[in-house]
Amino acid sequence: MNLYYMVAKPGYFCGVKKTFTLDEINETATMLWKWAEKARVLAFHGAMGTGKTTLIHALCNVIHVKDVVGSPTFSIINEYVYTSDSIEKKIYHIDLYRLKDVQEALLAGVEECLYSGNKCLVEWPEKAASLLPPDTLHIYMESVDDQTRLLQIKKN
16 A cells, blocks of 8 residues: 555544555545545546445445445445444445436436534545545545556545
């Protein structure tokens, strides 16, 4: 695992630039939760096949989501339950890939999820960028090679 640099306020680790492999994904997901502790909405950017859904699956695994985690490509929104501090909480996994415009996102209930106060993990956020809260944490993923991904975290 290679951590290049970090510049941040507590709870918002912006400026993180890190490479990881599939073997390191759970450790990366654990670190990402620590870096994004105060963020409610995490927006995942990257080309098809860069591992956005795989990383989100790992993020759900490390917080012990009780539900089966799957890609919401066709359902648009999956709602999962996990326990934190002995309290059951919801987390939304939103995939905007199939949407044509912001209007479709509104009709699907995306805005309600984004402003619900629950954690939201959003794939293809550029499809409804105007709906994202101002404090959204943006995670950019790139393929370095077949086994390695580059992750960068930015706030707006």
